[in-house]
Amino acid sequence: MSEAGSPAPRKRADARRNEKTLLDAAAAAFIASGVDVPVRDIAARAGVGVGTIYRHFPTRADLIVAVYRHQVEACAEAGPALLADSDSPHAALTQWIDLFVDFLVTKHGLAGAMQSDDAAFTTLHAYFLDRLVPVCDRLLDAAAAAGEIHAGMDAYQLMRGVGNLCIGAENNPRYDARRLVGLLIAGLRAR
Amino acid sequence: MSEAGSPAPRKRADARRNEKTLLDAAAAAFIASGVDVPVRDIAARAGVGVGTIYRHFPTRADLIVAVYRHQVEACAEAGPALLADSDSPHAALTQWIDLFVDFLVTKHGLAGAMQSDDAAFTTLHAYFLDRLVPVCDRLLDAAAAAGEIHAGMDAYQLMRGVGNLCIGAENNPRYDARRLVGLLIAGLRAR
DNA sequence: CACGATACGGAGCAGCGTTCCGCTTTACCA
DNA sequence: TGGTAAAGCGGAACGCTGCTCCGTATCGTG
Numbered sequence: 001m002s003e004a005g006s007p008a009p010r011k012r013a014d015a016r017r018n019e020k021t022l023l024d025a026a027a028a029a030f031i032a033s034g035v036d037v038p039v040r041d042i043a044a045r046a047g048v049g050v051g052t053i054y055r056h057f058p059t060r061a062d063l064i065v066a067v068y069r070h071q072v073e074a075c076a077e078a079g080p081a082l083l084a085d086s087d088s089p090h091a092a093l094t095q096w097i098d099l100f101v102d103f104l105v106t107k108h109g110l111a112g113a114m115q116s117d118d119a120a121f122t123t124l125h126a127y128f129l130d131r132l133v134p135v136c137d138r139l140l141d142a143a144a145a146a147g148e149i150h151a152g153m154d155a156y157q158l159m160r161g162v163g164n165l166c167i168g169a170e171n172n173p174r175y176d177a178r179r180l181v182g183l184l185i186a187g188l189r190a191r
Numbered sequence: 192m193s194e195a196g197s198p199a200p201r202k203r204a205d206a207r208r209n210e211k212t213l214l215d216a217a218a219a220a221f222i223a224s225g226v227d228v229p230v231r232d233i234a235a236r237a238g239v240g241v242g243t244i245y246r247h248f249p250t251r252a253d254l255i256v257a258v259y260r261h262q263v264e265a266c267a268e269a270g271p272a273l274l275a276d277s278d279s280p281h282a283a284l285t286q287w288i289d290l291f292v293d294f295l296v297t298k299h300g301l302a303g304a305m306q307s308d309d310a311a312f313t314t315l316h317a318y319f320l321d322r323l324v325p326v327c328d329r330l331l332d333a334a335a336a337a338g339e340i341h342a343g344m345d346a347y348q349l350m351r352g353v354g355n356l357c358i359g360a361e362n363n364p365r366y367d368a369r370r371l372v373g374l375l376i377a378g379l380r381a382r
Numbered sequence: 383c384a385c386g387a388t389a390c391g392g393a394g395c396a397g398c399g400t401t402c403c404g405c406t407t408t409a410c411c412a
Numbered sequence: 413t414g415g416t417a418a419a420g421c422g423g424a425a426c427g428c429t430g431c432t433c434c435g436t437a438t439c440g441t442g
Binding site: 203204205206229230231241242245251311 | 428429430431432433434438439440
């Protein structure tokens with residue numbers, strides 16, 4: 001405990017309470033109206049002022065990251081597990097991408113937000129990519145080592161491509177993101 | 192000429208002049224700031240009031256369509272031409288998709304606008320898809336008939352997928368839309 | 383030239399993100 | 413327990429956006 005003055009002096013009780021309330025309200029609002037839901041709506045759901053949101057989560061990206069952190073972690077941890085359990089690295093890759101696609105298409109507008117180059121979304125890029133790209137990279141390496149796919153595919157690009165393909169997948173029955181992502185992965189295959 | 196009262200009673204000279212001016216201003220503004228440039232900016236460039244824009248082009252989509260109509264037509268007409276000139280239907284398909292990708296990635300934000308499900312963009316969907324999907328469909332059919340790709344790929348879905356992959360391709364050197372589109376097309380190949 | 387029809391301009395409204403500051407609540411200490 | 417400084421809160425207010433609306437200007441024609 002003698003370590004340099006603890007930089008996190010424990011927040012006030014009402015602040016912690018509000019943070020929890022806000023996360024719940026935001027999660028509900030995201031489900032109801034997508035991740036682009038107006039800040040005022042989230043504030044109203046939580047019964048707080050908009051200032052409170054901005055104090056806890058300076059940018060929308062911070063809020064999104066906080067809401068979905070658990071699910072992203074789960075996805076990241078599933079990578080190595082799938083690799084260990086599957087028959088082939090390619091099968092593991094396919095399953096893992098499926099997991100990622102499922103995650104994206106069930107969160108209205110998240111895929112779109114993830115590709116936005118708006119400065120406010122830097123946090124979102126940073127977190128999602130830093131957490132998931134290395135996982136994807138290991139899967140790609142394993143598949144390449146097994147000779148199942150061509151080497152040299154950049155995990156970052158693949159993830160962005162998959163993310164892009166998921167844009168607008170909800171509420172459009174004529175567009176099947178999973179199928180297109182499947183084609184993309186099929187295109188990786190060594191012939 | 193005796194046909195039912197001509198429904199286009201020839202517009203006033205100033206109106207025609209303004210329409211032309213607006214198209215030029217919009218084209219310049221799109222290049223400078225992307226297709227999401229504020230309406231006021233376009234009006235300022237053209238030296239007109241915002242009301243004038245809305246009178247000529249009720250929605251942003253109408254303006255975008257008008258600006259890019261020529262290039263879309265050229266792309267549509269290139270389809271049959273490529274099919275006639277190429278060694279194989281698959282080569283023609285690849286070249287045509289390349290043309291489409293080139294078009295999209297050079298127009299800031301157009302790929303994004305094309306996927307937007309905002310009601311105001313219905314016109315954009317309608318025009319782009321109505322014009323290009325049939326062309327793509329013919330190319331797909333020809334390639335399938337030649338046994339080069341699996342049958343049953345929906346042209347609409349493919350176009351949407353390609354469009355999606357082009358989102359954010361400008362101003363991001365680490366993301367190569369062309370390569371990913373190439374993988375997607377490769378994924379179509381019959382094995 | 384005069385007079386309707388047509389088109390124009392831009393003020394004004396509503397919805398959004400974001401900031402800022404007076405007031406309230408909390409935690410701590412005498 | 414009561415008092416006080418710091419931490420946190422609420423929401424008015426600002427700037428930027430799309431879009432509408434109507435008084436005014438311009439055009440084409442008899």
